[in-house]
Amino acid sequence: MVFNVIMKKKLLFLLCILQGVLSVSQAQNTQRNIAYTDANVRFSVISDGVLRLEYAPDGVFVDDASHLAVNRLYPQATYQLKTSGGWIEIATPKMKMRYKKNSGQFTDRNLVITAAKGASPFTWKPGIQQKGNLKGTYRTLDGMDGDTQSQTWVADTKQGEKLKLEDGLLATDGWTFIDDSKGLLFDNDPDWNWVKERPANGGQDWYFMTYGRDYKAALKDYTLFSGKVPLPPRYAFGYWWSRYWLYSDKEFRNLIDNFHTYQIPLDVLVVDMDWHYTEKGKGGWTGWTWNRDLFPNPKQFLGYLKDNKVKVTLNLHPADGVASYEENYSGLAADMGIDPQSKQTIPWINSDKKFMQKMFKHILTLMEKDGVTFGGWIGNKESMTRKLRT
Incomplete structure (x- = not known):
């Protein structure tokens, strides 16, 4: 038994060393893969199936990570470059x-991408649209009865309208064009990487992917520049329970007991908005203070859920900001340069780095310390347009 434990520890140690060596090796084998650059254009080969095409009228190219493309270093790629004559030609497999x-910015008169010999045939020029997009997702399914909107209060769709899925990454056309020319960038702050706007210089920052019907290869190529997708924790794949209802601490405990009685596994409990006060003068659709009428001792309630191995998240509707009646208002207001005596509501501007730092300090991190498993189930009542503050 002791021998097995020692062997397991040695094996774990060796695996850690091997992982470290592989990580260093992979980091050393990545590069920018810039195939061609001049005063105004730059072309990078991310893989044999992905090109980055940049046009910068002022000659200033973007090296910072963007929301879309967090990686700027890529594995070594195979390509051929020809610059003879009046054209730049980059060929991959x-x-x-x-x-x-x-010839200036990219147009259908100066740029063309075609399939390599033996690959699924296509010809693409700027302006050509996909015909077989396999579609993606949609912002909200509220009010949907199947694929038809049944309600009148949902802003995204009118009653009777069919669900119109957004375009996704993949298409039966075998290629995908992505325009990141106006996408937000990151500022490289080592403490907290934050958003910043791109220079308004009329530049173009494009990605072109080709994959035929090899959709798995397309997804892998996409992660080379967009970043790998983290694997959610195991509990996220389990049974979630949520109901829009005025539950109390005692009623939730009874609910958990019933799950045990009927031997139904429960992984995540979503506590809807009535966890906080909702009556005028104490709360509303937005709230940050536990409703002590329903939850006399929130920490004990959260501890009970932890003892029963149930993760918990709270329904949040943050759009109305933080009002003066919230428990942690004074500290947040002071840190935001607002006189707490003024009782001025602190607006919710989640692009404001200072606000979000103080919001975590005074409210969100404290919730997590009390036992809330993860940040909150964000409701759909929030404005789709918010002021960008960088």
């Missing part, structure tokens, strides 16, 4: 790109 030298 999957495609060939041609751009007319010194």
Whole structure:
């Protein structure tokens, strides 16, 4: 028995060393893969199936990570570059790109991408649209009866309208064009990487992917520049329970007991908005203070859930900000430069780095310390347009 434990520890140690060596090796084998650059254009080969195409009228190219593309270093790629004559030509095993030298921003007159010999045939120029997009997701399914909107209060769709899924990443066309020209960038702050706007210089920052019907290869290529997708924790794949109802601490405990009685596994409990006060003068649709009428001792309630191995998240509707009647208002207001005596509501601007730092300090992190498993189930009543503050 002791021998087995020692062997397991040695094996774990060796695996850790091997993982470290592999990580260093992978980091050393990544590079920017810039195939061609001049005063105004730059072309990078992310993989044999992905190109990055940049046009910068002022000659200033973007090296910072963006919301879309967090990686700027890629594995070594195979390509051929030709610059003779009046055209720049980059060929990979999957495609060939041609751009007319010194011809300005990318248009259908100076840029064309075609399939490589033996690959699924296609010809793409700027402006050509996909015909077989496999679609993606939608912001909310509120009010949907199947694929038809049954309610009148949902802003995204009118009653009787069919669900119109957004375009997704993949298409039967075998190629995907992505325009990141106006996407937000990150500021490289080592303490908390935050958003910043791109220079308004009329530049173009494009990605072109080709994959035929090899959709798995397309997803892998996408992660090379967009970043790997973290695996959610195991409990996230389990049974979630949520109901929009005025529950109390005692009623939730009875609910958990019933799950045990009927031997139904429960992984995540979503406590809807009545966890906080909702009556005028103490709360509303937005709230940050536990309703002591329903939850006399929130920490004990959260501890009970932990003892029963149930993760918990709270329904949040943050759009109305933090009002003066909230328990932690004074500290947050002071840190935001607002006189607490003024009772001025602190607006919710989640693009404001200072506000979000103080929001975590005074409210959100304290919730987690009390036992809330993860940050909150964000409701759909929030405005789709918010002021960007960087």
